Amino acid sequence: MTAVRxxxxxxxxxTFQALDGLSxxxxxxxxxxxxxxxxxxxxxxxRILTGLAHATSGRAWVAGKEVTANGHEIAHHIGYxxxxxxxxxxxxxxxxxxxxxxxxxxxxxxxxARAKELLALAGLEEAAKRHIGGFSKxxxxxxxxxxxxxxxxxxxxxxxxxxxxxxLGRKEVLDFIxxxxxxxxxxxxxxxxxxVERVCDTVGIINRGKLITAAPREALLAQYAIPAFxxxxxxxxxxxxxxxxxxxxxxxxxxxxxxxxxxVHVIVKDxxxxxxxxxxxxxQTGLMINRYxxxxxxxxxxxxxxxxxxxxK
Amino acid sequence: MNLxxxxxxxxxxxxxSYRLLIVVVVLAFFGITSPLLAKITPQxxxxxxxxxxxxxxxxxxxxxxxxxxxxxxxxxxFCLILAVLLSMGxxxxxxxxxxAAMMLVKPLPRGSFLGAKFLGxxxxxxxxxxxxxxxxxxxxxxxxxxxxxxxxLGMNLLLFVYALVIVAITLFCSTIxxxxxxxxxxxxxxxxxxxxVGAIRGLGKYLPGELNTxxxxxxxxxxxxxWIALGLSIGLIVISLLAAWLxxxxxxx
Numbered sequence: 001m002t003a004v005r006x007x008x009x010x011x012x013x014x015t016f017q018a019l020d021g022l023s024x025x026x027x028x029x030x031x032x033x034x035x036x037x038x039x040x041x042x043x044x045x046x047r048i049l050t051g052l053a054h055a056t057s058g059r060a061w062v063a064g065k066e067v068t069a070n071g072h073e074i075a076h077h078i079g080y081x082x083x084x085x086x087x088x089x090x091x092x093x094x095x096x097x098x099x100x101x102x103x104x105x106x107x108x109x110x111x112x113a114r115a116k117e118l119l120a121l122a123g124l125e126e127a128a129k130r131h132i133g134g135f136s137k138x139x140x141x142x143x144x145x146x147x148x149x150x151x152x153x154x155x156x157x158x159x160x161x162x163x164x165x166x167x168l169g170r171k172e173v174l175d176f177i178x179x180x181x182x183x184x185x186x187x188x189x190x191x192x193x194x195x196v197e198r199v200c201d202t203v204g205i206i207n208r209g210k211l212i213t214a215a216p217r218e219a220l221l222a223q224y225a226i227p228a229f230x231x232x233x234x235x236x237x238x239x240x241x242x243x244x245x246x247x248x249x250x251x252x253x254x255x256x257x258x259x260x261x262x263x264v265h266v267i268v269k270d271x272x273x274x275x276x277x278x279x280x281x282x283x284q285t286g287l288m289i290n291r292y293x294x295x296x297x298x299x300x301x302x303x304x305x306x307x308x309x310x311x312x313k
Numbered sequence: 314m315n316l317x318x319x320x321x322x323x324x325x326x327x328x329x330s331y332r333l334l335i336v337v338v339v340l341a342f343f344g345i346t347s348p349l350l351a352k353i354t355p356q357x358x359x360x361x362x363x364x365x366x367x368x369x370x371x372x373x374x375x376x377x378x379x380x381x382x383x384x385x386x387x388x389x390x391f392c393l394i395l396a397v398l399l400s401m402g403x404x405x406x407x408x409x410x411x412x413a414a415m416m417l418v419k420p421l422p423r424g425s426f427l428g429a430k431f432l433g434x435x436x437x438x439x440x441x442x443x444x445x446x447x448x449x450x451x452x453x454x455x456x457x458x459x460x461x462x463x464x465x466l467g468m469n470l471l472l473f474v475y476a477l478v479i480v481a482i483t484l485f486c487s488t489i490x491x492x493x494x495x496x497x498x499x500x501x502x503x504x505x506x507x508x509x510v511g512a513i514r515g516l517g518k519y520l521p522g523e524l525n526t527x528x529x530x531x532x533x534x535x536x537x538x539x540w541i542a543l544g545l546s547i548g549l550i551v552i553s554l555l556a557a558w559l560x561x562x563x564x565x566x
Contacts, residue, residue, distance in 0.1 A: 050418045053565040075420040086411035088322075090329040102318040103421045147415070 002061070003028040003155050003185035004049065009058035011044050011209070018044040020209035021058070026202065028154075031181055033200030033217075034189040035303060041209040042189035043083065046159050049187070050080045063154040076104070079153035079184075083160040085144030089133030093124050093143050096132060100150045118146040121179075123172070138169030145176055149184075156180065158188040162195055174199050193300040203299060205306050212306045217299065224302040227255075228295040229266045229278055234288035238262060244285045253277060265295075316425040316432075323433025336395050336441040343387040344445030348380035348453040377457040381532045384449050385472070389525045392438065392476040393504070399437070400483035401497040403430045404561070409491050414566040423561050431484055431554060438476045442469050460532060468528030471543075478521045478546050479504065481553035488557040488564075521546040 004026040011019040019041045026032045036042050047053035049062055051074060060067045063077035087096055094115055101111035119125050122142040127135070132143065141161065148156055161177065162170040178199050180186055190196060196203055196217075204214035213220065233241060241264065245257045248266070253274055255267040268274035271294065282289060327333040355372045373379075404427065407413035417423060446469040453460065482503055487496040511517035518526075523542035530537060 047565070052414050052418060054563075072420070072422070075418060078418065080415075080418040082411055082414060084411065086415055088326065088412060090326065095325075099318070099322055100416075100419065102321070103315060103416065103419045105315075105420070144415075151419075 001028040001064075002026070003030070003063060004032075004187055005061040006045070006049075007059050009045070009048065009060060010056045011041070011048065011053070012056045018209055019048075019055070019058075022206070022209060022211055024204055024211050024214055026185060026187060026204075028185050029182065030202040031177070031186040031200045032188065032202045032204060033196035033299075034187060034204050034206065035193065035196055035299070036189075036191065036206035037307060038191055040191075040206045042191075042206060043159055044209075045206070046080075046157050046187070046189055050078060050157055051075070076151065077154045079148030079151065079156040081141075081144045081148045081156075081158045081161055084164065085140055085147075087132040087135075087140065087143065089131060091132055092129050093119060093122075093132060093135075093146070094128045096143070097147060097150060100147050104151045106151075114150060118149060121149075122146040122176070136169075138165055138172060141165060141169065141173050142176065145173065149180075153184055155185045155187060158186060160190055161188060163190065163192060170195070193298070193303055197299045205303060207307050220302055221296070221299070224305060226295055226301075227268050227271045227274075229268065229274060230263065230291070230293055230295050231266075231282070231289050232263050232291040234290060235262065237287045237289075240285060240287060244281070244287060247285075248278075248281060251277065251281075262290075315421050316428050319421060319425050319429030320432050323429050324436065327433060327437050332399060333437050333440065336399070336437050337444050339391055339395060340388065340441040340445040341448050343391050344384060344449035345452050347384035347387050347449055348456050351375050351380040351383045352456045375457075377453060377460065378533060380453045380457055381460075381468075381529055384453075385468070385525050385529050388442075388445065388472055389475065389522075392442075392472065393479050396434070396438070396476050396479035397483050397497055397500055397504075399434055400430075400480050401487055401500065402493040403434070403484055404487040404557075405490050405493050405496045406487075408564075408566060409493075417566060424558050427484070427488070427554070427558055427561055431480065434480045434484075435477055438480070439473060442473050442476070464531045467531050471524040471528040471531075474543070474546050474550075475521055475524045478549050478553075481550040481557075485553040485557040485560075488561045518542060519545060521549065 002025050004024070006022055006024045009019050009022040010017070022041065022045060034042050034045070044053065048055050049060055049067055051067060051072070062074045065073045065077065067074055091099070097115040097118060098111055101114060106114065119128050122145060124139060124143060124146070127139060132140070135143065145158075145161070148158075158177065162173045165173060174195060177186060177188065188200065201217055202215070203217050203220055205212040215223065241259055245259060245264065248254055249257055253269050255269055257267075258265045266274070266278065268278075275294070279292070282292075352375050355375060358368050358372060404413070413426070417426060446465065450460070450462070450465055479500075483496060483500040486499040486503070487493070490496045490499065507520055507522070511520045511522055517523060518539060519541045521542065523539045524546060527537075527539045527542065
């Protein structure tokens with residue numbers, strides 16, 4: 001089932017085209033990483049999907065309901081955490097969560113229980129009676145996540161949830177998001193590739209208001225995998241490297257070889273054939289190796305490749 | 314239901330931010346000191362002016378009407394200032410800080426959000442005017458004479474409606490801008506335009522400022538009623554709130 005569906009979404013601010021016919025679907029239960037450089041249209045998309053902004057054209061559905069001008073139809077089904085969550089500084093986190101619960105029309109007993117549960121989940125139990133005005137950025141972000149989860153949303157929108165945090169704060173927030181897997185669909189925008197690599201199972205890449213690609217993370221990595229091997233030899237094998245590389249170049253399953261010091265990078269035509277032949281060749285030559293691995297691309301490699309291609313167009 | 318929830322938050326904010334306390338203290342101070350000032354002004358002038366004795370001869374003896382006039386002048390001015398100061402950031406600040414976006418993606422209708430702001434400010438001014446009115450009534454009674462309580466109530470009710478006009482206009486200005494200063498500036502511009510129009514002969518009696526004059530007339534036993542000014546004031550409140558709601562409903566946050 002589809003949790004988020006976007007069809008030909010366009011948004012124009014004056015002469016600037018923020019979204020240019022964006023189409024996308026996110027399956028229910030996915031932790032979707034919406035990746036793109038700054039100004040790509042990530043926040044605009046989330047603001048439209050949550051009803052905070054209006055699309056110039058195009059349509060969108062969240063949790064099976066069409067998103068309209070001010071998002072009333074979807075308000076009960078979503079949670080939202082903006083990039084810099086804002087609170088009433090005079091409130092305590094317990095009071096803020098209680099206020100959110102009242103807005104959702106939740107009964108007093110349920111509100112109290114849910115607030116207690118979320119404060120524990122966000123690690124804010126000890127700060128429950130302190131005013132939010134004195135909270136650190138990390139604490140605010142965790143409270144922001146707690147308030148976004150209060151109504152047990154079907155779809156949770158997170159706009160750059162960890163971008164402004166220090167490494168410890170980022171780890172806390174990403175752990176929090178990771179624990180949400182299976183509880184709801186997470187639609188998370190970010191420009192931090194490592195965050196996507198860590199928590200997202202599906203990735204969408206956006207640039208200049210257009211979707212470049214969207215796929216499960218593993219499928220994307222496989223699709224953009226470079227058929228390459230990397231090996232590092234012992235110092236005593238350095239002399240034999242040049243002759244070995246010349247021999248290897250003549251093999252029909254090899255595309256190219258490059259050597260940097262003791263590290264050899266072999267790009268091949270067929271990974272499966274290379275897996276057998278390369279090791280055999282190394283053994284026959286008598287090379288002493290320290291490291292041997294199939295090169296695995298990162299989300300960063302895929303992102304840079306795709307965004308780079310877009311920029312060249 | 315959500316209007317009540319939003320109003321509850323506004324009310325709590327008025328208490329926690331000392332907004333209610335400040336308005337009550339300021340209006341009570343000017344309410345209570347008005348009869349006192351009316352009473353002792355001639356004595357002060359006599360004491361400090363070089364030709365005090367001569368001046369004392371020409372200054373009329375203070376009366377209860379002078380005390381009422383002083384009260385309405387002070388209360389009118391400070392209600393206006395406080396109404397602009399308190400309302401200018403009501404919507405603009407929440408939009409600017411991002412709290413409006415945080416709350417309005419939830420099932421909190423924008424009309425309730427706006428309505429609660431107005432009701433919250435109305436409650437603050439109602440309480441402050443009641444406290445100031447009681448204090449001033451008591452002091453005026455002690456220093457001059459006790460007045461007709463119903464007329465006094467009527468006068469303060471008209472003052473309250475006048476304050477609500479300013480609150481509603483400033484709330485509208487706060488809705489159409491994202492800056493408190495801009496909201497205050499536009500609001501003062503609208504109010505100043507009202508003063509200029511009011512200065513045109515014969516037009517002033519139809520404008521909200523007439524409510525304060527009507528209140529003073531009540532205390533003098535003059536039963537002339539300014540229905541048009543009252544109708545226009547209520548109309549301005551309704552139109553300002555309606556316009557604010559229509560703008561806010563379509564606004565991107």
